[in-house]
Amino acid sequence: ENLDIRERLTRAVITGDRENIAALVEEAFAQGLEPLQVSNEGLLPGLEEVGRRFEKNLVFLPQVMQSAETMQAAFARLKEAMKGAPAASRGTILMATVEGDIHDIGKNIVCTLLENHGFEVIDLGKNVAADRIVAKAKELGVDAVGLSALMTTTMTEMENVIARLRAAGIRTFTMVGGAVVTQEYADQIGADLYARDAMEAVARIRGLL
Ligand code: HCB
Numbered sequence: 001e002n003l004d005i006r007e008r009l010t011r012a013v014i015t016g017d018r019e020n021i022a023a024l025v026e027e028a029f030a031q032g033l034e035p036l037q038v039s040n041e042g043l044l045p046g047l048e049e050v051g052r053r054f055e056k057n058l059v060f061l062p063q064v065m066q067s068a069e070t071m072q073a074a075f076a077r078l079k080e081a082m083k084g085a086p087a088a089s090r091g092t093i094l095m096a097t098v099e100g101d102i103h104d105i106g107k108n109i110v111c112t113l114l115e116n117h118g119f120e121v122i123d124l125g126k127n128v129a130a131d132r133i134v135a136k137a138k139e140l141g142v143d144a145v146g147l148s149a150l151m152t153t154t155m156t157e158m159e160n161v162i163a164r165l166r167a168a169g170i171r172t173f174t175m176v177g178g179a180v181v182t183q184e185y186a187d188q189i190g191a192d193l194y195a196r197d198a199m200e201a202v203a204r205i206r207g208l209l
């Protein structure tokens with residue numbers, strides 16, 4: 001095919017082509033693309049398109065899952081490629097997708113980029129109960145807690161976690177993000193910072209710590 005490698009990556013995510021995604025990522029590297037370019041210019045536009053099609057009922061959940069798995073397979077390879085020399089830690093960040101929410105692709109990207117920029121990241125995973133987040137933040141004395149939520153129904157759980165952290169007297173910065181979250185919402189629930197994407201998360205955390 002004569003298509004640009006970015007376009008082929010996008011298509012592979014849309015069609016959920018898990019078999020060929022690793023080879024396409026290698027091809028992109030061979031052409032000189034950086035890991036972040038592969039993600040931002042190749043893979044993510046595919047997932048965005050899948051989201052739009054899902055919203056219009058043009059594709060259904062199994063297809064979205066295939067696309068998500070394709071994205072994750074590609075990202076595993078990107079993560080490897082991004083591993084640099086271990087730098088002195090700039091701080092420790094606890095990350096979690098809040099309870100009720102199993103979307104974790106975006107959170108995983110944020111974790112990878114933070115690690116890549118010298119932060120120590122403790123990733124509690126997805127669908128994490130507020131109790132567990134609060135207990136871990138207390139136990140580890142982390143510099144910041146980053147929460148992720150992708151749905152209007154779970155976004156409110158971030159408010160709960162922040163309130164619980166404050167009530168427990170834990171002095172840590174809080175960051176929130178995820179597709180539906182906005183700066184206004186972050187302000188409303190008392191989060192210290194909002195990040196629209198992973199690069200912004202790194203920049204804002206850096207500015208804070
Ligand atoms: Co899902 N889903 N989904 N889904 N899904 C969304 C999120 C909808 C918007 C789709 C839609 O209807 N238009 C929708 C939510 C509607 C709403 O509430 N407004 C939705 C729904 C409804 C559901 C189910 C309920 C569907 C069902 O079962 N009927 C179900 C939820 C189950 C549950 O959580 N309890 C569901 C399931 C799934 C999967 C499993 C098929 C799959 C997730 C796989 C996985 O994550 N392992 C999935 C996916 C892939 C999506 C879409 C298509 C893409 C999400 C994604 O990964 N985006 C999404 C459509 C959309 O978002 N428009 C759809 C790419 C990442 C990179 O973006 O925003 O997550 P991101 O992260 C960015 C950014 O926000 C920021 O940095 C990241 C990188 O730049 N960031 C942070 C993220 N977290 C941060 C935290 C910080 O502290 C700071 C920055």
